[in-house]
Amino acid sequence: MRDPGYDKPQNDGPPAPAPNNTPDQERTLEGEHILALLASSHLFGSERANIEAMRALREQGAQVTFLTHGTFGADHIEPYLEASGFNWHRAAFGYLWTRHMLGKHFKYFIRNLYGVVATSLTLRRLIPALGITALHIPNLQNFSYVAPIARWLGMPIVMRAGDELPAHTPIHRWLVRRAVWSATLFVAVSNYIRDTLIENGVPPENVQVIYNHPPQRNLPAGSHTCDEAAQVEDSTWMLSFIGQLSPAKGAIEAIEAVSLLKEAGYRVTLKIAGSAEWGSTYGQNLSQIVQDLDLAREVEFLGFIENVPGLLAASHLHLCPSTWNDPHPNVIPEAKKSGTPSIVFPRGGMPELIHHRVDGSVCGNATSYALFTEISWWLGQPEVLKAACIAARRDYEARFNYERFMTQWHGIYAHIRNTHT
Structure with missing residues (x-):
């Protein structure tokens, strides 16, 4: 078993600029x-x-x-x-x-x-x-x-x-x-x-x-709070997957990567936040895969949540393994804002949002093994991962604020x- 070995830095880097609620005369669209x-x-x-x-x-x-x-x-x-x-x-x-x-x-x-x-x-x-x-x-x-x-x-x-x-x-x-x-x-x-x-x-x-x-999110009564969404044991690496549960978003690849991590001796948990397409049984299929791979303790389905920032802030790594040409998942800059590195597949516009192995990773190909390889690379270097959390926040300030x-x-x-x- 391998221990995370560090506390994820919180609020590193400069604070996000406040929205300009009273635009000046030079920038008004009245x-x-x-x-x-x-x-x-x-x-x-x-x-x-x-x-x-x-x-x-x-x-x-x-x-x-x-x-x-x-x-x-x-x-x-x-x-x-x-x-x-x-x-x-x-x-x-x-x-x-x-x-x-x-x-x-x-x-x-x-x-x-x-x-x-x-x-x-x-x-x-x-x-x-x-x-x-x-x-x-x-x-x-x-x-x-x-x-x-x-x-x-x-x-x-x-x-x-x-x-x-x-x-x-x-x-x-x-x-x-x-x-x-x-x-x-x-x-x-x-x-x-x-x-x-x-x-x-x-x-x-x-x-x-x-x-x-990153979108403004409302937090209605009954939604997951940060504590509810992100409780894990201190010695466990926490991974998050956030998005619609559909084949193109790569939830299966994320689950299979967790299985490989478990076999390699890592103690990890994967929190999956999102719901399936209406009328789809894909969520049930994912649950069956989790059972077949004996990952009931490692994988948790949260359903739809609004407090995505809370979940991301509590995660060591964010997984975004879309298997289609995803142009720009909102959750990647949202993860950067929370100071959480993202691991993505080399598809669509995702690679241009990541500085490889600086504030996240771009996998070599779109497979669960490639995802496992990048996750284990980060987990084997806690201090490098800590620096990547700071770099992710700084990249948000530079390109996405x-x-x-x-x-x-x-x-x-x-x-x-x-x-x-």
């Missing part, structure tokens, strides 16, 4: 009224990231109104917006576009066509009524419901690209061309996404990169205001 589309049913990373961008703009004087899904927005999105002090209106929108809509799901294709017409009419009504000066569109799915009239609205459109633009069906390829033609600026969440946008025909001068800032985030988003809308006629 007079701007942004209509942000958010036709989602749940609060995942993309939704939180877009809300954080709007929060930063609001704190600099802009007025922000959201347009939510009239059918699916009431359960999760609208309560969060209300708790955050945002106004919203509803529009019809529709369902995800799939190739099956031209076959066995043709009724959903008809419903989506209705959603395009109805949402476009809602937009035409709200823009003059509210005095909207710019549209903020979070992804191609949202854009699809205003695509026919986007170019003719007579106002700037900011497309935030949190994922690669989908081009797997003819309708998606048409939407990509339409978005490139209609959008004033694209904001990519990573250099990886910036490169994919340029490959899809977006002029390089029309793309800016803004890394995500809130003041920088606010300044970058201000630059986007100030540029639009100064150049759009």
